[in-house]
Amino acid sequence: MAxxxxxxxxxxxGWWDRWLAALRRDTLRGNAYLVPIRWFIGVGWLRxxxxxLFDPAWHEGDVLLTFLATEGERGALAFPEIxxxxxxxxxxxxPLVAGLVLALQLLCGAGILVGTFTNAALLVGIGMNLGFxxxxxxxxxxxxxxxxxxxFVSNAGAIIxxxxxxxxxxxxxxxxxxxxxxxxxxADRWSLGLLCCVFAGISLFGFAxxxxxxxxxxxxxxxxxxxxVTALASLTMLLVTLxxxxxxxxxxxxxxxxxxxxxxxxxxx
Numbered sequence: 001m002a003x004x005x006x007x008x009x010x011x012x013x014g015w016w017d018r019w020l021a022a023l024r025r026d027t028l029r030g031n032a033y034l035v036p037i038r039w040f041i042g043v044g045w046l047r048x049x050x051x052x053l054f055d056p057a058w059h060e061g062d063v064l065l066t067f068l069a070t071e072g073e074r075g076a077l078a079f080p081e082i083x084x085x086x087x088x089x090x091x092x093x094x095p096l097v098a099g100l101v102l103a104l105q106l107l108c109g110a111g112i113l114v115g116t117f118t119n120a121a122l123l124v125g126i127g128m129n130l131g132f133x134x135x136x137x138x139x140x141x142x143x144x145x146x147x148x149x150x151x152f153v154s155n156a157g158a159i160i161x162x163x164x165x166x167x168x169x170x171x172x173x174x175x176x177x178x179x180x181x182x183x184x185x186x187a188d189r190w191s192l193g194l195l196c197c198v199f200a201g202i203s204l205f206g207f208a209x210x211x212x213x214x215x216x217x218x219x220x221x222x223x224x225x226x227x228x229v230t231a232l233a234s235l236t237m238l239l240v241t242l243x244x245x246x247x248x249x250x251x252x253x254x255x256x257x258x259x260x261x262x263x264x265x266x267x268x269x
Contacts, residue, residue: 034156041147042113049105061094071136079209082134104128115161120175122148138225149233153240192241199234203227
């Protein structure tokens with residue numbers, strides 16, 4: 001039986017050349033230096049998931065209940081409203097919540113690592129880190145949140161990742177990273193503005209529940225740390241929204257100027 005046309009040496013060579021050309025283009029982009037950091041975050045989530053995957057106590061919910069009990073005893077649950085939710089919802093369904101956390105960490109880590117629907121995976125990761133901070137563990141979640149915000153606004157998932165290919169090119173900015181600046185439209189700016197408002201609301205909620213505002217105590221107060229981190233995230237989203245809007249306007253202005261120059265050249269010829 002004759003082999004497929006894709007099995008021929010010429011086809012294999014053409015596929016390899018296209019792959020190398022795409023890799024070369026990706027590595028020459030301005031924010032390619034963020035790809036190793038993206039891989040670090042992706043591997044981190046996968047490592048955390050693998051640690052839970054083979055632990056029977058995690059699947060039964062015992063590890064989660066022990067963590068919540070320990071944080072509650074030392075007064076780390078800084079939000080009374082969240083504490084009530086934990087006692088009424090999380091504790092009775094601890095195995096289900098443990099399985100959900102494991103699944104989210106697996107999907108989040110895989111998406112970030114290979115650059116598939118990266119922005120959605122980053123938002124899920126930020127949400128989980130916020131959940132850990134609410135439970136009383138601000139370290140290292142605070143640093144991971146800021147790193148993931150930077151990866152989100154820099155479109156790092158479109159570099160050496162599937163988000164930069166045609167399958168995700170026209171999806172929402174909240175789901176997939178964008179390979180080109182020209183892809184940013186009004187809907188994307190609305191998405192960034194929404195994230196800016198959400199982070200601002202979480203920040204106000206965190207600062208309102210702060211207890212220790214001293215220089216030494218504020219860095220361990222989960223509410224204050226969450227308030228500061230989300231305030232920085234909100235400011236970042238705002239600045240990116242304004243910068244991208246300006247970039248699009250400038251790009252359109254330059255195109256109109258070039259078009260007018262061509263028209264004048266044709267009229268003189």
